[in-house]
Amino acid sequence: EPIPWRAEACRRAGTVHLGGPIEHVAASERAAWEGRDPTRPFTLVGQATLFDPTRAPAGQHTAWAYCHVPHGSTADFTELVENRIERFAPGFRDVVLARHTLNTAQLEAYNPNLIGGDINGGAATLAQLFTRPVARLVPYSTPDPRVYICSASTPPTGGVHGMCGYYAAKAVLKSNKGDQP
Incomplete structure (x- = not known):
């Protein structure tokens, strides 16, 4: 019950x-x-x-x-x-x-x-908010241009808000200038 x-x-x-x-x-x-x-x-x-x-x-x-x-x-x-x-x-x-x-x-x-x-994925310290998972301008991108990440390890960190995925999707669209991946 x-x-x-x-x-x-x-x-x-x-x-x-x-x-x-x-x-x-x-x-x-x-x-x-x-x-x-x-x-x-x-x-x-x-x-x-x-x-x-x-x-x-x-x-x-x-x-x-x-x-x-x-x-x-x-x-x-x-x-x-x-x-x-x-x-x-x-x-x-x-x-x-x-x-x-x-x-x-x-x-x-x-x-x-x-x-x-x-x-x-680790403490959400002030520095980590801007350098997760690594310090780079687009934290959702990876060395492989076909792979992006969106998880609690990316800004703005975990929760049920879905913002990690939203920002990763925006990064994909910007990198592809609106083209389909």
Whole structure:
């Protein structure tokens, strides 16, 4: 069954951000950025089966969750993340049939592009915002003029905004002066 959120709006949302008051969110993000484990992690939860029921057997649901942690941390945040969800969805643990967890080292081992286990391909520092994945005028181009990249490793970094692909497409069109590739 789906996550038993207290808030009706959360029961219908594809992604839920669990942070509490802004002071808690800021403290959690600051702790991770400063290399400390957050005690009340700002947690993101995705509920894809609400919109695509083919992602689970009939009548069941899948969900994913993560929180921001210090770069390269190998700590297991499963308990903290589940506690955060349980706070806003009492009975959550009762509906969990199975789980699969990865820490940052395991994420990087699974996909070397996730530097330090960062889902955005490395920290989005000010310098990185303009030099990802390499310092060049058109960061979406590669040495092969037929290949362009658009991922969390390109500006403006990851998210669900689609801007990496938008800017890569603009770069392709500009390089081809509107010609079909």
